Amino acid sequence: MKDRFNLYRFASPAVFYPLAGRMMPWFAAAAVIFGLAGLWLGMLVAPTDFQQGEGYRIIFIHVPASWMSMFIYLVMAFWAAIGLAFNTRLSGMMTAALAPTGALMAFLSLWTGAFWGKPMWGTWWVWDARLTSELILLFLYIGFLALTAAIDDVRRADKAGALLLLVGVVNVPIIYFSVKWWNTLHQGSSVNFAKSSMAETMLWGMLLMALCFWMYAIAVALARVRVIMLERERHTDWARAELARAGAEA
């Protein structure tokens, strides 16, 4: 039994806490490096877009933020499913750690979308299918945060939040297609954000920025999950030892 590689071991907070602490700086550093490279390519090297002028450069943050807002929701739903199926403590902590970052990404996607829309369409907000879905995704994040904040018992909060995430993830495609259908029926504006004829430097810039956002989200979520672990496991031996060590540093 002992020499068998055991995934469950990593799900134990006593093992995961120091592991997360060791991994976090690497992800943070990767985020900074990818970010600098992406900004260099996207903001300094890439030529202008002949249709949209310099305003197109907003996509270097808009697209990564939108991707991450959706991706984080999926990752949270994945952890939720694991948590409900195997009753692991780690999964609830992971969803709690990811949710604020996901909500911020959804907010950034909407904010940058508005700043892109103003010069392109002349209004800050258009009921475009994608923007509307992003807004609803933000509502779903807020619902999750509000529900888990309202429940005092941590175990119940984890499970209720996990169930809400699964219900949400089943509904997201239905919502997306209904909004899309609504949008075409009302002949609203549909937008092509990223043209397929994008210059190669632009594509590379966007890819690097997406990697930057991804690494950033992992680093922040790891940092947050460590705090949550300390809060929840304060009566265990490893948390006491960790608290003593953290006090010596400060």
Add this chain to the structure above:
Amino acid sequence: MFKIILAVIGRDLKLALRRQADIVSALFFFVIVVSLFPLGVGPEPDLLRQLAPGVLWVAALLATMLSLPRLFADDFRDGTLEQLALAPHPLGLVVTGKVIAHWLVSGLPLALIAPVLGIQFDLSAEALAVLTLAILLGTPALSGIGAIGAALTLGLRGGGVLLSLLVLPLYIPVLIFGAGAVDATVSGLGGEGHLSLLIALTFAALGFAPWASAAALKIALE
């Protein structure tokens, strides 16, 4: 199986009829919200006709929300819910019964009174018929999805507001297809496509939601 569902429906209806004031208040809420809109936007018939489907549907969403917090709260308080959860028959069936009972006292009355309100908005007879049908077909989905939210927020402080935060975003497809059916009828495109999608949503919600609610209730009862 149907025996259990029918028994729960019968019991919940009996309890609901003892509190008729709740049913009537939700209905009047619907009437008042809908009647406020012409006062807010002006009485031009063309504008009202255009707004009617959306206004009536949004008001219907809000009106069904009103009675949701009580869906499980009373049974939770007096311990009935715990008994039901321990009983040998699956809790999902019990919830199915409760959802149907909730629809009978919340969605059904809305559908019956909606055409009267539609007249205020100068809708044609055909549009009124589609509106009634759409609310009739769509509100069961609202009761079903709402039950998940009611179960998740069971016994929490500020549960009512929280419930609306959780449930309203999930109501959006029903709103789109429900209002869309009336819209399409008004503009002469025909609302059949919307109505069939609405039926699909209702069946999906009624099949899936009671079991999700049952899981949420078990979490709340732990």
Add this chain to the structure above:
Amino acid sequence: MIYWNSVGDFVAMGGYGLYVWGSFGVTALVMLLEPILVARRRKTTIALLKRQLRAEARTAERSPKA
């Protein structure tokens, strides 16, 4: 290699300066603030938990056989 002729051109963004820098500025702000807030939460949490543990230890000392 660099596309811009001057710093002024870069700041002006071809007339889209407000929109481009409005988006990048808020994004940068959020991505700086979030880690700072997490770090602050970590610090306050550790301080709070240590105080709690110390209080618990003291009550345990006072009544050795609880």
